[in-house]
Amino acid sequence: MTRSLRRLFIAVPVLWVAAAHVGPLLAMARISLLDAYPAAPEAAAVLGGHAYAAFLNGPGYRAALGQSLGMATAATGIALVLAWPLAWHVAMEVPPAQRTRRLALLIAPFWTSEVLRMFALVLLLANRGALNAVLRWAGLADAPVPLLYGTGAVLAGMVYTVLLTMLLPVFAALDRLPRDLLDAAADLGAGPWRRQGLIVLPLAAGGIASGVALTFLLCLGVLAAPALLGGAGTPAFAAMVAGFFGGASGRWPMGAAFSLVLLAAGTACAAALAWGVKAGSMRAGSGRLRA
Amino acid sequence: MSLGRLAAACYWGAVLALSLPLGLIVLTGLTDATLVGFPLGRPSLRWHAAALADPANARAFLLSLALAAASAGLAAAAGTWIALASGMLRPGWRWLLLAGALVPLATPGIVHAITLRIAIRAVGLDPGPLAVLLGHAVHATPLAALMVGARLATLPSELVEAAQDLGAGPVGAFWLVKLPWLGRTLAGAALLAALNSFDDFVRSFFLGGYEPTLPVLIFARLRSSLTPEINALATLALLAAGAIGAALAWLLRARPTA
Secondary structure (H helix, E strand, O other), X not given: OOHHHHHHHHHHHHXXXXXXXXXXXXXXXXXXXXXXXXXXXXXXXXXXXXXXXXXXXXXXXXHHHHHHHHHHHHHHHHHHHHHXXXXXXXXXXXXXXXXXXXXXXHHHHHHOOHHHHHHHHHHHHOOOOHHHHHHHHOOOOOOOOOOOOOHHHHHHHHHHHHHHHHHHHHHHHHHOOOHHHHHHXXXXXXXXXXXXXXXXXXXXXXXXXXXXXXXXXXXXXXXXXXXXXXXXXXXXXXXXHHHOOOOOHHHXXXXXXXXXXXXXXXXXXXXXXXXHHHHHHHHHHHHHHHX | OXXXXXXHHHHHHXXXXXXXXXXXXXXXXXXXOOOOOOOOOOOOOHHHHHHHHOHHHHHHHHHHHHHHHHHHHHHHHHHHHHHHHHHOOOXXXXXXXXXXXXXXXXXXXXXXXXXXHHHHHHOOOOOOHHHHHHHHHHHHHHHXXXXXXXXXXXXXXXXXXXXXXXXXXXXXXXXXXXXXXXXXXXXXXXXXXXXXXXXXXXXXXXXXXXXXXXXXXXXXXXXXXOOOHHHHHHHHHHHHHHHHXXXXXXXXXXXXXX
């Protein structure tokens, strides 16, 4: 291959990444700075920070973002607590020959669209849903118990949407764990719970941290769960951002600015959470060693 | 209860809790009642017949299948190309290319969908199937690049050198050595991309025109009229996604060697 052909071969994917992966982000950043969109053809685009100023001064925007970050944090925490024993069971207690099959049983529900999973939750939680049918059949409720259209339902939906993203990195981390260390700790008298803190947490810290960061970012971008399971008072910054893109394009700069604020705040929080979880997991090991 | 028993109980509980709600979709569709949910009416395929009779359902299903196939091919090609090119770059540039390639993976779904909506307008492309196709392909490219890159890294360099000693150029080495080595991984990356596309909601929602994909159609029906016809449609989506997923699991099952 001649040098120019080689250059051409490298240039194609570089251009694809620049145009399709990074370019859209830059286009969004540009529009977020425009004062009017589409910019009038005769006038040069007016660059200003009006959309960002609107975010800072607008009614309840910052609070909505804060609530969404809080929801995502809660869903990420729930997902971690749920994923841990599942990953532990498959990685540590299932014989290697059956491991793939047992993991597939957990993964298979996530082959479906998030919309279908949210529909399934509606069928579970609605007034005419399965849980209420069971409650009525058992004589525990005379009238339907409202389980849907609230923050709890959205949280459940969010976890059902993103759990796999937490499960896989945690499983990979536990699967790599050197078993002889656990055996050695057991020989030296550390019980099963103590081994979790002393050995498993510090060694799996990297996997936990990447699972936490990815899951958190994914939670922030979930639209179906709040749209289908949320009520009037459910915080949903994502739905608010989406609203700017319905109808005419005059509100696109606001939507673009809000998206970038969400991305920036989300990335910062994801990094902080991942760092904190990692530091905490590492400290769990050293603290108990000294004790 | 011991830690092991507790973890096993959690595992089986989770398997049930994650799968049973999906079973409710199938179950509450097999009824002659006009309202979704419980109490169930008498068993009937009435709503499945209604779903089959509505051409909008068939159009959405076929559109979703076509988008899945096309975006999978595009994502697998782009991912392979990125992985091959990054192997030819110096470390600094390679890192930059891979970081850029992973951007769609680390962007929250709604933000990613909005960036794409803005980008297609910037290049004068209207919302519609082509825009959705590109959006799905971009979304699936990072995973394809990661899978192919990881598999390529395990290729013994002697194999490529041997092919070159025997007179193969870079193109010949690709077709004769690298592509067969990628084999199942490449097919797996394409199937994963197809599944992501078939299931995708948020990108299709922002980039779609008047022709909805299957998840967008089901979402719209869930927000408006709730009859068990949605269950029949959703059952179809479940079966199709399950078939793609099962093929993927079979393809990427643990290999006996390496």
